[in-house]
Amino acid sequence: MNDAPPWRPTASIAVLRRRAEALAVVRDFFCARNVLEVETPAIVNSPVSDVNLGSVRVEMSGRAGGTLFLHTSPEYAMKRLLAAGSGDIYQLCHVFRGAERGRQHNPEFTLLEWYRLGFSLEQLMDEVAMLVQSLLGTKLPVDTLSYREALRRHAGFDPLDAGDEVLRESAQALGLDGPRAAASGRDELLDLIVGAQVGPALGAGRLTFLHRYPASQAALARLDPDDPRVALRFELYHQGVELANGYHELSSAAEQRMRFNTDQQLRQARGLPSFSLDQHLLAALDAGLPDCAGVALGFDRVLMLAVGAANIEEVLAFPTERA
Numbered sequence: 001m002n003d004a005p006p007w008r009p010t011a012s013i014a015v016l017r018r019r020a021e022a023l024a025v026v027r028d029f030f031c032a033r034n035v036l037e038v039e040t041p042a043i044v045n046s047p048v049s050d051v052n053l054g055s056v057r058v059e060m061s062g063r064a065g066g067t068l069f070l071h072t073s074p075e076y077a078m079k080r081l082l083a084a085g086s087g088d089i090y091q092l093c094h095v096f097r098g099a100e101r102g103r104q105h106n107p108e109f110t111l112l113e114w115y116r117l118g119f120s121l122e123q124l125m126d127e128v129a130m131l132v133q134s135l136l137g138t139k140l141p142v143d144t145l146s147y148r149e150a151l152r153r154h155a156g157f158d159p160l161d162a163g164d165e166v167l168r169e170s171a172q173a174l175g176l177d178g179p180r181a182a183a184s185g186r187d188e189l190l191d192l193i194v195g196a197q198v199g200p201a202l203g204a205g206r207l208t209f210l211h212r213y214p215a216s217q218a219a220l221a222r223l224d225p226d227d228p229r230v231a232l233r234f235e236l237y238h239q240g241v242e243l244a245n246g247y248h249e250l251s252s253a254a255e256q257r258m259r260f261n262t263d264q265q266l267r268q269a270r271g272l273p274s275f276s277l278d279q280h281l282l283a284a285l286d287a288g289l290p291d292c293a294g295v296a297l298g299f300d301r302v303l304m305l306a307v308g309a310a311n312i313e314e315v316l317a318f319p320t321e322r323a
Contacts (some may be wrong), residue, residue, distance in 0.1 A: 010317070011314055022299070025135055026092060033088070038089045044070075046277060047069040055096075056097075072095055079285070088116050093110070094108055103311050104312055117290050129236075168184075187214070207236060212233070213230060213233045218259070219233065238305055245295065
């Protein structure tokens with residue numbers, strides 16, 4: 001595939017047809033449920049503060065001059081629409097994450113994001129499973145596993161109770177060198193362990209929802225009122241591949257400001273650039289976000305699994321290197 005002249009697409013025409021069919025499946029799925037398709041800007045004023053995401057800068061000239069950013073997700077803009085009274089919404093769009101490249105990730109990729117008013121985390125997981133089964137073209141068994149139980153089962157420790165030394169030893173057993181393990185925080189170590197050991201063991205021949213992440217990894221999710229040590233957040237895995245990330249959405253502007261400020265401090269501690277917070281999102285939360293649950297699904301990864309592709313390039317017309 002990669003030996004072909006660089007002007008040629010890396011996906012076959014047959015796969016590009018399958019891609020078009022999958023996009024139609026998505027739109028039919030949401031049309032049947034009366035969920036409104038929306039479009040929001042790809043170029044935004046403020047990047048996300050998440051330490052795990054690298055935003056792509058855009059230098060603008062003229063009246064819009066200055067440094068802007070390509071969005072890593074349409075989440076912030078879609079929440080502004082929700083606060084404005086849009087009702088249930090979804091969006092299919094290209095997003096950009098500059099710090100990532102690999103077999104399952106191209107810096108520019110297609111994300112499907114949607115929000116459902118009044119849905120619990122469990123109701124949203126059910127809907128995600130229905131859509132993914134439609135895209136894969138097969139009915140699969142579905143199971144749910146708490147983050148805590150998954151790490152007990154596949155990493156051998158309880159992530160809520162284990163001391164930092166247990167996490168460091170587990171990360172070092174997976175190849176992280178001693179000095180870096182010693183300098184890493186709990187969430188960095190947990191992310192490594194989940195990415196290298198736990199995630200690849202999930203979703204064999206089924207859809208597995210990993211849910212109720214540690215509160216420190218809540219991001220934009222609410223904490224569980226029954227156990228505030230964990231957040232109402234899930235990820236979906238199939239064949240060891242992470243496909244989706246969903247939340248029962250946090251609606252408190254004050255809490256979100258605190259979390260963003262914590263992100264900024266982490267970015268500075270890690271030597272990462274930090275930028276002004278998205279005041280439009282915070283103002284929308286101040287105005288009132290309706291009770292809702294939302295999820296982002298990696299469309300290209302689902303398509304990879306549907307067609308048996310080993311590399312994301314097999315489902316893209318032109319990856320970044322051929323853009």
